Amino acid sequence: MRIAGLLLGATALLACNDGARERAAAAQATLEPEVLARMLRASPLPPLPPSPTNPVADDPRAADLGRRLFYDPRASANGELSCASCHDPELDWTDGRDLAQGLGQLEIHTPSIWNAAYNRWQFWDGRADSLWAQAAGPLEHPLEMGATRAGLVAVIADDPDLNRSYTELFGPLPAPISTAGPQLDRAFVNVLQALASFERRIITTETAFDRFVRGLRLGDAEDLAALNAAERAGARLFFGSARCHLCHHGPLFTDFEFHDIRLPRPSASELEPGRHRGIELVLADPLNGSGEFSADRGPTANVNLLYLKQTEHRRGEFKTPGLRNVASTAPYMHRGQFQSLGEVLDHYSTLSDAAPPSHEDAERLLEPLNLSEVEKEQIEAFLKSLSGSPSLHTFGPP
Template identity: 40%
Template sequence: MKLSQGIAGLVVVAASVLLLVDRTEPMNPALARLSPLPPTPLDPTNRWADDARAVRLGHWLFFDPRLSLDASVSCATCHDPALAFTDGKPLAETLGVGIRKTPTILNTVHSRWLFWDGRADSLWAQATEPIENPLEMGMDRLALAHRVLAETDLREAYEVLFGPLPELHRSERFPAHARPIPNDPGHSHAVAWAGMNEQDRESVNRFYANLGKALAAYERQLVRADAPLDRYVAAMAAGDTEGGGHLSASAKRGLELFLGRGNCTTCHSGPTLSDLEFHNNQVPTADGRPPTDPGRFEGARLVKANPFNGAGAYSDDNQGPAAARVRRLKTDSMGWGEFKTPSLRNLAGRAPYFHAGQMADLESVLHFYSTLEGASGQSHHQENVLRPLHLSAEETADLLGFLLSLEGRPLDPFWNSAPPQPSLDRRP
């Protein structure tokens, strides 16, 4: 975060403290900025983002273990609807153990950057990564294309929407396994990929991006809004100084702390309760050793180099605002050890917390903000926003009450499990 932004944040916080004290003011503007959650933003980089057939196919694919090499892992294995679309583990674990905590997919359509390090700039670009991650689904894009061709239901659903698959029967042009692996060019998959002609690589990439676009169309449905905080703010805006009784007295005190002395809105601002950017909170590491995860430092470089980014050949709007955003992005060293500010909506049910699941529950998160106990070492380009808050037991309970007022209305249960089949002529 730049110093100017930090100062701006502090000014906002200072202004909000003054407004909270001034009871004649109808509503604190800092509070008004937290609600309501705006409508789902359009994604012109994905032509199928709001296509009902793509939603249906994506819904099916999300729960389909055939997207993994040994058909044992689906997206839902780690993003389990019963656990707020997470896995409940500190580090994701399927074919191997990863280095980061599985984040929720609820409301993630409101993110600007995806992943803890922001190495993808759209939901569809994001979806291509876990499929080929050897620790997650272990697939490669050629094997996936051959599988979609072989499985009639998938092939039909794919072709109705996106047109014919690549000419996969031409085995001299389309090997059984291949994918680009920039940091391991000697890997057999990478060698096979390099051996393909450019046009064929492009047709496979397009197939792969299309699957991502269908998955994204489904993920766009996973929004939980209209939390008690939203109802409280709406009532306040309508002139009810009690906020319709939607927050308890304790949650209201927690809200004042959140906007005021707690400084939380320096980063957890706006209607997602995230600035959608990256910060280094010096979260303790699990083993107490100095942190090794470069976070945004690497993520910024990766998203610019990602062929599936908004400015790339597979984007359906590669001259639009999403393309400009990724082109503008700077990859300087300010981002070392920074992670995305998570949205604080729908926190319950997605424990443990922080980027490597370092905190088992929300009480432990608040204990950290209160004491900064175990904070991992400063580096020279560390931002210095956090100060120990020295919260009393009552203040901790109040903040917790506030955080739990951010639970949106439950999803329509239709989205919580696989649809009956990938047929394209069913609801919604």
């Protein structure tokens, strides 16, 4: 913490000439010190965290293989569904639906996978502890892609290009493919790890907000003009009195943890298990980071698992989503409860549609904000300034 504080102080005063230094100081002086500090902490995006449990995480050949598999529907049960069916790059890696639709109808909303490589936990309930463990879910889920391990390996074996790429990276495919067993499982995990390697490229680009924060640090006039007055006012609310930063903080705009924000429930009586069940599942997952398929089973690589405990408090809690590019990933929330950012802000503002807290000692972080129409517009304008320009060519369909 102390080092972070020092760095922050140093970069806040980095402005290089007198004019710039004055502009930076003047812009900083318009903000409450704690709001300024929170803004500086929210940009820029840091380098990707390493993925020690995945030995090919940063191997470009694995990312290339993973990219081809991400768009390949052949292993799905009906031959039509790939990861991109639900995580469509043209729709900011989501599907535009309230609830996901695979082979069957799901009861949960498809999140965008922008910046998923930064997540501490994957899925709304955090039941996977890595991108590669996550990928097993949709592949094998009977309502999503309905693939089998043997079917997936057969697709690779029968395609000369995929076969060559796979063998160069991982060695020979299991033979015969149809025999279930450790060899087939290993080949399956290799595929998952290649998919994860590709997903590590799906990273958002610089936003207007990032340019503004650079302006706050260095005083460049153009950077400081990257946000207009309404967007700046929205940022000040977000990081200040509207208290969004309590959960959406840091450069990913998430605390990487789980909360109950008292969304309308599917039915009045139905309390979803959320993180409570997610903890049970991730601890029991044979593909978790301390399991036999992990490249690093040591405590340092799996420190998150080490401290995980299922407590009653976690019932009804879901993961705080990151907010970069959020303007283009509607609908929102784990069941697509809200169609627009306006509806999201109405919820936080009044809590008039709120379900009762999920448990006795439920969080008290949320309270009605009673935002004015203008304030809601300002926060919405700020959220829209968190979008970068798409760079599809690096990860679109091969």
